[in-house]
Amino acid sequence: MKTIQMRTEIPGPKSRDLLARREAAIPRGPQLVTPIFAAKSEGVWIEDVDGNRYLDFAGGIGCLNVGHRHPLVTKALHEQVDRFLHLCFGVTPYESYIALAEKLNALAPISGQKKTMFINSGAEAVENAVKIARAYTKRPAVIAFEDAFHGRTLLTMTLTSKINPYKTGFAPFAPEVYRIPYAYCYRCSYSKTYPSCEVFCAKHLEDTFRRVVGAESVAAIIAEPVLGEGGFVVPPKEFFPVLREICNKYGIVLIADEVQSGIGRTGRFFAIEHFGVEPDLITTAKSLGGGLPIGGVTGRAEIMDAAIPGGLGSTFAGNPLACAAALASLGAIEKDGLLARSTAIGKRFVECVKGWQQKWSLIGEVRALGGMCAFELVRDRETREPAGAETKELAHYAYEHGLLTITAGTLGNVMRILVPLVISDAQFDEGMEVLEAGLAHVVEKKQTVVSHA
Numbered sequence: 001m002k003t004i005q006m007r008t009e010i011p012g013p014k015s016r017d018l019l020a021r022r023e024a025a026i027p028r029g030p031q032l033v034t035p036i037f038a039a040k041s042e043g044v045w046i047e048d049v050d051g052n053r054y055l056d057f058a059g060g061i062g063c064l065n066v067g068h069r070h071p072l073v074t075k076a077l078h079e080q081v082d083r084f085l086h087l088c089f090g091v092t093p094y095e096s097y098i099a100l101a102e103k104l105n106a107l108a109p110i111s112g113q114k115k116t117m118f119i120n121s122g123a124e125a126v127e128n129a130v131k132i133a134r135a136y137t138k139r140p141a142v143i144a145f146e147d148a149f150h151g152r153t154l155l156t157m158t159l160t161s162k163i164n165p166y167k168t169g170f171a172p173f174a175p176e177v178y179r180i181p182y183a184y185c186y187r188c189s190y191s192k193t194y195p196s197c198e199v200f201c202a203k204h205l206e207d208t209f210r211r212v213v214g215a216e217s218v219a220a221i222i223a224e225p226v227l228g229e230g231g232f233v234v235p236p237k238e239f240f241p242v243l244r245e246i247c248n249k250y251g252i253v254l255i256a257d258e259v260q261s262g263i264g265r266t267g268r269f270f271a272i273e274h275f276g277v278e279p280d281l282i283t284t285a286k287s288l289g290g291g292l293p294i295g296g297v298t299g300r301a302e303i304m305d306a307a308i309p310g311g312l313g314s315t316f317a318g319n320p321l322a323c324a325a326a327l328a329s330l331g332a333i334e335k336d337g338l339l340a341r342s343t344a345i346g347k348r349f350v351e352c353v354k355g356w357q358q359k360w361s362l363i364g365e366v367r368a369l370g371g372m373c374a375f376e377l378v379r380d381r382e383t384r385e386p387a388g389a390e391t392k393e394l395a396h397y398a399y400e401h402g403l404l405t406i407t408a409g410t411l412g413n414v415m416r417i418l419v420p421l422v423i424s425d426a427q428f429d430e431g432m433e434v435l436e437a438g439l440a441h442v443v444e445k446k447q448t449v450v451s452h453a
């Protein structure tokens with residue numbers, strides 16, 4: 001039986017009513033990607049209030065690597081509900097927080113003793129990682145990258161690159177944040193070509209230290225091992241080793257922001273493992289909680305201990321329900337073999353989209369690191385003019401035909417796949433068929449417009 005089942009026009013009557021109530025009661029600031037409202041979900045599907053069933057290729061923006069309501073997660077939650085809810089780890093500690101920290105310490109690709117602390121979200125994880133790096137180095141500055149996304153709080157919005165919508169109207173920004181280009185080879189900021197560039201973008205940091213900010217003022221360099229919101233850009237293998245070398249040379253803390261790329265998404269537990277580099281600090285959130293809000297900072301014990309007692313944390317940080325769900329979700333990744341599954345999904349995706357690329361010039365580049373997959377849409381392969389409107393149209397077609405997707409990229413022209421890793425091959429193919437039909441629809445519409453012009 002097909003997973004996708006469409007029973008009404010989209011949005012259906014109940015969703016339309018809720019949409020009107022949403023508009024009246026909620027400001028326009030919080031994002032609205034699809035005009036449908038959820039009734040229930042399981043595994044890889046979501047059913048809306050009108051009885052339509054969608055295949056979920058968005059996973060709540062990468063929070064559901066183990067799928068919706070994984071049985072291990074719901075079991076752990078039920079058990080926790082019957083024991084205790086909020087206590088505040090700082091006031092009355094409990095074991096699950098410690099067990100989860102131990103688990104992440106064991107998984108982190110960092111040698112020596114490690115420690116982990118928890119907070120409630122990805123942005124908070126990044127905020128705390130920067131605080132810890134500043135406390136450790138006693139330096140103020142942070143270097144972030146073009147096309148980076150690190151969150152929406154004052155500091156993390158400042159670290160984030162994309163202006164509209166994340167920064168528009170929200171100035172002034174936090175001080176001591178500096179930005180350099182990421183290794184986005186398809187659209188190199190220096191108009192160079194890999195590999196002859198010899199990762200000029202990373203090596204150019206030495207120049208940044210002369211012209212923009214002194215190395216002795218820099219506490220941390222923060223980088224996503226694969227750009228998330230920035231368009232699922234996978235840097236060349238030399239990029240992180242060069243950053244690591246420069247951080248070592250100047251005593252700078254290297255923070256790997258794994259909020260989107262971590263917890264098995266790329267076929268390794270942490271995406272940075274693909275690059276053979278040890279970061280000093282790693283931020284996590286999203287899929288860590290298996291559907292519950294929790295974020296973490298894991299890192300070298302010496303650095304993690306730099307902040308004074310009471311300097312870190314928050315009231316709900318490492319909430320018992322979130323810790324229980326996170327422990328269960330890490331168990332589910334292991335039990336269901338989701339790292340291998342992620343790699344297989346990436347392979348299936350690339351094979352399929354490379355085929356589409358042969359017939360449609362609209363697909364400029366196909367990118368994947370395990371199950372962190374995307375393709376970039378362009379109007380012209382030579383000029384690489386971004387096809388933002390076409391990408392939006394493709395996402396629109398997809399949800400109208402039962403497939404939930406999200407786009408990405410500073411230029412808004414990337415279709416990204418954050419499908420729950422528990423998806424079967426048949427379900428994955430079902431979703432890819434919708435995307436293929438959507439691309440055919442977009443291409444046909446474009447040709448009609450051109451021929452009528």
Ligand SMILES: Cc1ncc(COP(=O)(O)O)c(C=O)c1O
Nearest residue numbers: 121122123149150151228259260
């Ligand atoms: C790499 C990265 N860092 C930080 C964040 C912020 O996480 P949150 O939305 O949980 O605050 C995100 C969210 O998309 C992200 O992708």
